[in-house]
Amino acid sequence: MSVMLTPVKPQLDEPEAIGRGLTDEEVRLKREKDGFNELHEEKRKSAGAVFIDQFKDFLVIILNIAAVISAFLGEVESSIVILSVVLLNAALGTIQHVKAEKSLNSLKAMSAPSANVLRNGKVVQIPSREVVTGDILIINAGDYICADARILESYSLLINESSLTGESVPVEKNAEFVSGEHVALGDRKDMAFSGSFVTSGRGKAVVTAIGMDTEIGKIADLLENAKEKSTPLQERLDQFGKALAIGITVICLIVFGLDVIRGRELADSFMFAVSLAVAAIPEALSSIVTIVLAFGTQKMAKENAIIRKLHAVESLGNISVICSDKTGTLTQNKMTVQLFYTDGQMLGHDQLKPGNKHHEKLLRMALLCNDAVTSGGQEIGDPTEVALVNIGKQYGFDELAEREQNQRIGEIPFDSRRKFMSTVHRIGHKQVMITKGATDVLIPRISRIETAGGVQAISLHQIESIRQASHSFADGGLRVLALAYKEVLPTLPGALQEEGLTLLGLIAMMDPPREETEQAVADCIRAGIKPVMITGDHKITAIAIAGKIGILNDPSEAVEGKDIEKLSDDELKDRIEEISVYARVSPEHKIRIVRAWQEKGNVVAMTGDGVNDAPALKQADIGVAMGMAGTEVAKDASSMVLTDDDFSTIVKAVSNGRSMYSNIKNAIQFLLSGNAGAIFVVIYASLLALPVPFLPAHLLFINLLTDSLPAIAIGLEPHSKKVMKEKPRDKDEGLFSKRDVMQITMEGLLIAAVTIIAFQYGLSAGGPADATTMAFATLCLARLFHGFNCRSKDSIFRLGLFTNIACWTAFLIGVILLNLVLTLGLFEVAQLGKEQLYMVYGLAFVPFIIIQTGKLLFVKS
Numbered sequence: 001m002s003v004m005l006t007p008v009k010p011q012l013d014e015p016e017a018i019g020r021g022l023t024d025e026e027v028r029l030k031r032e033k034d035g036f037n038e039l040h041e042e043k044r045k046s047a048g049a050v051f052i053d054q055f056k057d058f059l060v061i062i063l064n065i066a067a068v069i070s071a072f073l074g075e076v077e078s079s080i081v082i083l084s085v086v087l088l089n090a091a092l093g094t095i096q097h098v099k100a101e102k103s104l105n106s107l108k109a110m111s112a113p114s115a116n117v118l119r120n121g122k123v124v125q126i127p128s129r130e131v132v133t134g135d136i137l138i139i140n141a142g143d144y145i146c147a148d149a150r151i152l153e154s155y156s157l158l159i160n161e162s163s164l165t166g167e168s169v170p171v172e173k174n175a176e177f178v179s180g181e182h183v184a185l186g187d188r189k190d191m192a193f194s195g196s197f198v199t200s201g202r203g204k205a206v207v208t209a210i211g212m213d214t215e216i217g218k219i220a221d222l223l224e225n226a227k228e229k230s231t232p233l234q235e236r237l238d239q240f241g242k243a244l245a246i247g248i249t250v251i252c253l254i255v256f257g258l259d260v261i262r263g264r265e266l267a268d269s270f271m272f273a274v275s276l277a278v279a280a281i282p283e284a285l286s287s288i289v290t291i292v293l294a295f296g297t298q299k300m301a302k303e304n305a306i307i308r309k310l311h312a313v314e315s316l317g318n319i320s321v322i323c324s325d326k327t328g329t330l331t332q333n334k335m336t337v338q339l340f341y342t343d344g345q346m347l348g349h350d351q352l353k354p355g356n357k358h359h360e361k362l363l364r365m366a367l368l369c370n371d372a373v374t375s376g377g378q379e380i381g382d383p384t385e386v387a388l389v390n391i392g393k394q395y396g397f398d399e400l401a402e403r404e405q406n407q408r409i410g411e412i413p414f415d416s417r418r419k420f421m422s423t424v425h426r427i428g429h430k431q432v433m434i435t436k437g438a439t440d441v442l443i444p445r446i447s448r449i450e451t452a453g454g455v456q457a458i459s460l461h462q463i464e465s466i467r468q469a470s471h472s473f474a475d476g477g478l479r480v481l482a483l484a485y486k487e488v489l490p491t492l493p494g495a496l497q498e499e500g501l502t503l504l505g506l507i508a509m510m511d512p513p514r515e516e517t518e519q520a521v522a523d524c525i526r527a528g529i530k531p532v533m534i535t536g537d538h539k540i541t542a543i544a545i546a547g548k549i550g551i552l553n554d555p556s557e558a559v560e561g562k563d564i565e566k567l568s569d570d571e572l573k574d575r576i577e578e579i580s581v582y583a584r585v586s587p588e589h590k591i592r593i594v595r596a597w598q599e600k601g602n603v604v605a606m607t608g609d610g611v612n613d614a615p616a617l618k619q620a621d622i623g624v625a626m627g628m629a630g631t632e633v634a635k636d637a638s639s640m641v642l643t644d645d646d647f648s649t650i651v652k653a654v655s656n657g658r659s660m661y662s663n664i665k666n667a668i669q670f671l672l673s674g675n676a677g678a679i680f681v682v683i684y685a686s687l688l689a690l691p692v693p694f695l696p697a698h699l700l701f702i703n704l705l706t707d708s709l710p711a712i713a714i715g716l717e718p719h720s721k722k723v724m725k726e727k728p729r730d731k732d733e734g735l736f737s738k739r740d741v742m743q744i745t746m747e748g749l750l751i752a753a754v755t756i757i758a759f760q761y762g763l764s765a766g767g768p769a770d771a772t773t774m775a776f777a778t779l780c781l782a783r784l785f786h787g788f789n790c791r792s793k794d795s796i797f798r799l800g801l802f803t804n805i806a807c808w809t810a811f812l813i814g815v816i817l818l819n820l821v822l823t824l825g826l827f828e829v830a831q832l833g834k835e836q837l838y839m840v841y842g843l844a845f846v847p848f849i850i851i852q853t854g855k856l857l858f859v860k861s
């Protein structure tokens, strides 16, 4: 990468700002001057522009031409009807579009990246866009850097700058000023750049540039996520819609041809053919998807699942495997220390002896090799460490006082691959390294043991008892940490040897499963979804918890990360279905697990929170990031974020995803079956050379009333738990099965049949005018009734008649307007007698009765 830049000295107006950060007033002034920390996105379309867009539609252009032609032909009334259809449809389209966009944008804002900054002397988390120059960024592993900043302090700080330099190996950063006229961006070790992320370590930096002034802002054109592409379903529907339009055009051309051959006037035939096309084409097709997704994702957000990528909603319904972290997702992540093992004894959490030097050392060192803080009422930090601080407090030790007295001078931070961490402290006039981590990992690094009697070389026998103690803790589902230390010479932290340690003892803590987990796991299994637990914790702990919540039936279903390392990809694939629990895994293992399941034809959801989880989250069909415990990098790689980190939220999301899909399908089924009904009637009349069954204005009216509104109402059908009784949808399955097509045809035929009966009755009893009016009214009503049929596969008598108010609204609007037309004699309808009206209502109700009876008889509740 050839970007060169001149180094900047940090511009701090006042040096003390480093200590306390900016004040609100300073932030306000900067904001006024520089604005928000944002890259400029393309301007969003105004409602007016969206409205105009609606007229670029192929169908609408045809309609407009038809309106002009009919005006020329002197059919002013028809022109007006067509134009109002166009206007109304455009208005409806615009409202839907703007609403959907608004709702999706509000979701985006909810999952917007955030940053930790020092303001008014306190560390606060703020949305990245509110960062200003001069802000002190507090950066930690997993953070996205949201502005260009000069490093002030660093502890093993490694930053990945691949988005800027293309170099995927993280760069070590420190405060040492890099001088020189033109230094390549990759060599600016004293700067953190916007768009990069912290892979490990921590540090502080002062913001030097924001928004478009950052290096990434200068390169611009990086807004790959800015535009939401259409989802696969939308694309499939677009294609389907086009194919349908062509099919319908062909039918209309044939009807037109037949009409002309039979000597009907050219202009009339033309108008009729066009109106038929308009009525038959389901123009609401794609807006239904948008609107269902918009409402559905809002609902999901309220239930703590934020959709970041819209296409994820469709895949949600296909999920057949959910791979979930244990800690915090299946469990509460509220750790409490339960037991100690020290000096050859197992002790309860309240059985340490005050005044016992050895016990006190164990507690105090646990506070030092620890970044959590609970002073000040709030628990900040890793729950594992919070548990240690809390137990220390119970025995009267204060974490801040301890850390003040025994200054930390170096550290190697916790890493989920190593599974332990070390800190170096000045204790008295000695330098001591304290190491804490997983017992099995630390034991090989331990050579001595401290007991009440003093320090001695550790014996094989002692190691064996320690292993046994650790084992029995884990058996009870506890997380076990070992704590050890050693004296070190003043060396660079990088040169620390974490070996030859002296063991102080073991600390076991409990993290109970979340209350909802067991039920959610059961729901999952009933819905044909395999839940899999993935954890960094010990295998025995994992088995204990997984057994309790129903993920695992037999301990043989659990493996460790190192076991799968021995397996080739093919071997893993062969065994994958037998494994329910993966323990002691590193993030790298996750991606192999996802792939193996995917190769078996599954759709996989995978949870993650750390930087190293990002590849697995991207590989999964649905990457699920933790909103509370997750890093910004994990969130960015995910397609869904859980704001409560709860496993049961994923299961709810799956249920919502399935419901949305079935609602969309039902709405489309309504459109297709109703339109098919209209076409069947026209074809029937055409083939038998009967008079036209509908006037053009009638078709347009039917289109207006019975297409979009009820379809949208069906799309908004309340979600039902029943969707979780079925197996997941096959990902290769088309939108409609053969059965669905059969059903749509049958329903269309039923509606056509009653309309034809009404038409024939009108012909024999009154004449063509009565016949058209009766056919028109029957079709209109039958379709309105049919709206209730399409709410669900199940009968509405089991669903509850009034559980979808939108359906009633659409229905009532339709019925009232139809009656208005009939009584006022609009659109050239004939005045119907009482008997004829009864006939119309009776006939229109027949398909409803037949279909509902069928559902009551043949659909299991």
Ligand SMILES: Nc1ncnc2c1ncn2[C@@H]1O[C@H](COP(=O)(O)OP(=O)(O)OP(=O)(O)O)[C@@H](O)[C@H]1O
Pocket (backbone or CB within 6 Å): 325, 326, 327, 328, 382, 384, 385, 414, 415, 416, 417, 419, 420, 421, 436, 437, 438, 439, 479, 480, 481, 534, 535, 536, 537, 538
């Ligand atoms: N702060 C810590 N300091 C030292 N050791 C730790 C710390 N946190 C966890 N460990 C050790 O590392 C092991 C793995 O922890 P890790 O955080 O990778 O798993 P986890 O992410 O908590 O579990 P899960 O993958 O289910 O969420 C733990 O079993 C514990 O022994």
Ligand SMILES: [Ca+2]
Pocket (backbone or CB within 6 Å): 278, 279, 280, 281, 282, 283, 703, 707
């Ligand atoms: Ca239509």
